[in-house]
Amino acid sequence: MNVYERMKQALITGKYKPGDRLTEEALTEEWKVSRTPIRSALKQLEFDGLITPLKRGYIVRSFSQNDIRQIYDVRSLLEGYAASLSAIHRTEQDLSDMHKANEDFKTIIMSRGTNKTEHIQDVLKKNHKFHDTVIRASKDPHTEDLIRKVVVLPLVFHSFYWFEQRGLEQSFELHEVIIRAIEDQDSARARSAMHEHIYQGRDRVLEQLKRSDL
Amino acid sequence: MNVYERMKQALITGKYKPGDRLTEEALTEEWKVSRTPIRSALKQLEFDGLITPLKRGYIVRSFSQNDIRQIYDVRSLLEGYAASLSAIHRTEQDLSDMHKANEDFKTIIMSRGTNKTEHIQDVLKKNHKFHDTVIRASKDPHTEDLIRKVVVLPLVFHSFYWFEQRGLEQSFELHEVIIRAIEDQDSARARSAMHEHIYQGRDRVLEQLKRSDL
DNA sequence: AAACGCTTCATTGTATACAAAAAGAGATTT
DNA sequence: AAATCTCTTTTTGTATACAATGAAGCGTTT
Numbered sequence: 001m002n003v004y005e006r007m008k009q010a011l012i013t014g015k016y017k018p019g020d021r022l023t024e025e026a027l028t029e030e031w032k033v034s035r036t037p038i039r040s041a042l043k044q045l046e047f048d049g050l051i052t053p054l055k056r057g058y059i060v061r062s063f064s065q066n067d068i069r070q071i072y073d074v075r076s077l078l079e080g081y082a083a084s085l086s087a088i089h090r091t092e093q094d095l096s097d098m099h100k101a102n103e104d105f106k107t108i109i110m111s112r113g114t115n116k117t118e119h120i121q122d123v124l125k126k127n128h129k130f131h132d133t134v135i136r137a138s139k140d141p142h143t144e145d146l147i148r149k150v151v152v153l154p155l156v157f158h159s160f161y162w163f164e165q166r167g168l169e170q171s172f173e174l175h176e177v178i179i180r181a182i183e184d185q186d187s188a189r190a191r192s193a194m195h196e197h198i199y200q201g202r203d204r205v206l207e208q209l210k211r212s213d214l
Numbered sequence: 215m216n217v218y219e220r221m222k223q224a225l226i227t228g229k230y231k232p233g234d235r236l237t238e239e240a241l242t243e244e245w246k247v248s249r250t251p252i253r254s255a256l257k258q259l260e261f262d263g264l265i266t267p268l269k270r271g272y273i274v275r276s277f278s279q280n281d282i283r284q285i286y287d288v289r290s291l292l293e294g295y296a297a298s299l300s301a302i303h304r305t306e307q308d309l310s311d312m313h314k315a316n317e318d319f320k321t322i323i324m325s326r327g328t329n330k331t332e333h334i335q336d337v338l339k340k341n342h343k344f345h346d347t348v349i350r351a352s353k354d355p356h357t358e359d360l361i362r363k364v365v366v367l368p369l370v371f372h373s374f375y376w377f378e379q380r381g382l383e384q385s386f387e388l389h390e391v392i393i394r395a396i397e398d399q400d401s402a403r404a405r406s407a408m409h410e411h412i413y414q415g416r417d418r419v420l421e422q423l424k425r426s427d428l
Numbered sequence: 429a430a431a432c433g434c435t436t437c438a439t440t441g442t443a444t445a446c447a448a449a450a451a452g453a454g455a456t457t458t
Numbered sequence: 459a460a461a462t463c464t465c466t467t468t469t470t471g472t473a474t475a476c477a478a479t480g481a482a483g484c485g486t487t488t
Contacts, residue, residue: 023469034443036250039470043254047261049359056450056469070356074295078360081291142284145263146292146360237439248473253440270439270480 003031004041011050011060012155018062022051048152063157065209072202075150076195079131082147083178083194085138087187094137095183101130102175109168123168124155130175134194137182157205167204171197217245218255225264225274226369232276236265262366277371279423286416289364290409293345296361297392297408299352301401308351309397315344316389323382337382338369344389348408351396371419381418385411 027038045051051058105126174197181190241252259265265272319340388411395403
């Protein structure tokens, strides 16, 4: 893993907290590389929207409740759109990839993993993999690119909510609905099911957030 | 203007053509700066999607007809969405900004400028300004950010079509429709008018392209 | 003559020194 | 006491040297 990947991980896992100042020299010491790769990583993280540039240096970005809403809302728009395209352009290969991805997802959520945080990471990865296959099937690399950008952000604040078993099982069910719609080339249904799925995720995050703020 | 801005301009105006190889050292000579700012600019242009990274170095990105379609289609989705949000969140200030921006647009397209390419640049700038005020009124910085990313690309291939007076006047008219819908807080109408407007732009570009390919 | 490995060359990755610019502290003026 | 100005310190911007790596050409082997 290069410096950028490692720093991203540090941001996602919360090692760096919102508002923390990031100076090149301090990072140089921390990651034991020179300022050149640090600068490169910082610029990339800025594009990802994970850090906020100041006149001098960066701070870790913080997200308001409103931010989270807006991010999930555009994401819903874009992924719904991608799903509707997939319903048109999907190949047999795409369909079997989706089925497999969602079976893997089911396997993970049904297993009570040994380590808690590790288990969450696995669930996250499998879920991501499913969404990826759906998006890939759209055959629209530009939309794919935009979604990738908007998907990194939620990672920062939802490492926790994945825990409620009920929500995970609902996710599995909606994944199935999405696949079926894409299989039937019912693009309107694929879109609305994807919208619904992402809004459910949004609401779970917002609810968690409201609870932890009290 | 910094190196990034200047290189972007060179890409947009066609000084660098699709497929051209871009090596750091050659650019160093051309722009009379060291490799450090060149590297920084290249990375940024990669994020913009204006250049394609190879295993070693970059080439200027080329766009197929299909690419252009897809890019305009997501752009339509996103800007339509932004317009619908603006219909909800717009302030009086936003409205007067839109009116002014479109008046400026009218003034430019009605004046037969002295220099042709200069005139096109002005038209482009005023049009961009109008879209900007609409997007700004949505009060959704994340959507704004995504749109910015998808809007740079068309610039590369549409420096030419703006010439037909008829199309420009149609644009002015649709801008007016969009403003009215936002004024009336009719978000569905704002969205569809924006969709329509961008699809018209898309079709003009595609038509031009088909003609010039023959 | 084709395939493989070796050598050389071109190009990017990294480290670091120096220049420029912004931020902060302290003194001076009003 | 508030404001401004300057000097010092901190931090980023730029240039450049060196290291690493991938690409291309060449010769040797089969």
